[in-house]
């Protein structure tokens with residue numbers, strides 16, 4: 025067998041079977057759908073690559089990265105709780121990963137571990153499918169963690185956004201994302217998460233509502249009330265399990281357009297596949313791997 029991760033692209037030499045190993049690290053990790061999606065994609069394009077999930081607790085991250093260097097792993101995804109901590113363990117970062125200060129995709133490029141943030145495209149792409157002009161758009165974001173940072177970097181690619189109101193509990197994290205947004209020349213406004221009256225007022229005025237907190241994961245109710253969601257709004261909940269969160273259910277009732285969390289999962293996965301292989305992601309195959317024969321939920 026040839027050395028893992030050291031051979032040229034197998035698509036160029038039909039008689040050479042190149043094996044490469046990929047993985048995802050995080051904790052918890054059992055629920056990850058990335059192995060399903062990436063393995064289906066590798067198989068479809070005839071790459072002899074495999075992708076598995078490793079549970080890596082926070083205090084074992086450094087050792088895990090060292091081990092992956094030793095086996096010359098070809099690439100890996102990074103999820104909760106490592107997206108920020110991983111940054112200082114890598115050799116190089118893409119420009120946007122550096123700005124976001126977080127990494128969810130690592131590629132072994134000639135022995136160097138290079139960090140990317142494909143959550144940025146993961147969030148922006150489903151939004152771009154629904155909004156052609158961002159001119160004058162008011163955005164409401166719940167949460168100020170890694171996904172909020174990725175959202176801000178993505179939204180900064182768009183011209184004309186009027187305001188981005190961000191609600192969070194932890195004021196230090198909130199201030200940090202506001203600083204990031206302002207550095208990106210976005211008009212970001214901070215709000216205390218507990219200020220429900222302001223939340224309703226801002227919600228009523230927002231054309232795009234984005235939940236980047238984990239509210240909904242355990243079936244919790246969203247603090248955004250149905251009566252304050254505009255029917256011409258776009259409502260995006262990045263929580264993908266359950267597929268229909270309380271926020272999305274409310275949005276559907278008002279007639280607003282919704283974006284499911286799995287759309288981010290898919291888009292960030294397409295981008296990671298493309299970074300690792302240099303090939304176009306087989307999008308339908310990856311989608312089917314998630315939804316099986318039942319198709320995309322509505």
Ligand SMILES: NC(=O)c1ccc[n+]([C@@H]2O[C@H](COP(=O)([O-])OP(=O)(O)OC[C@H]3O[C@@H](n4cnc5c(N)ncnc54)[C@H](OP(=O)(O)O)[C@@H]3O)[C@@H](O)[C@H]2O)c1
Nearest residue numbers: 167168169170171193194197236237238262264285288289
């Ligand atoms: N669809 C996808 O592909 C995808 C990708 C990445 C993440 N996600 C999901 O998105 C969520 C956030 O991920 P992340 O990486 O951004 O996490 P993170 O960096 O840990 O940030 C989480 C944010 O959510 C807030 N939060 C958490 N629980 C809350 C609660 N009960 N009430 C109010 N605020 C709460 C936190 O507020 P404080 O600062 O006050 O603690 C923080 O701002 C996770 O549930 C994750 O599963 C989905």
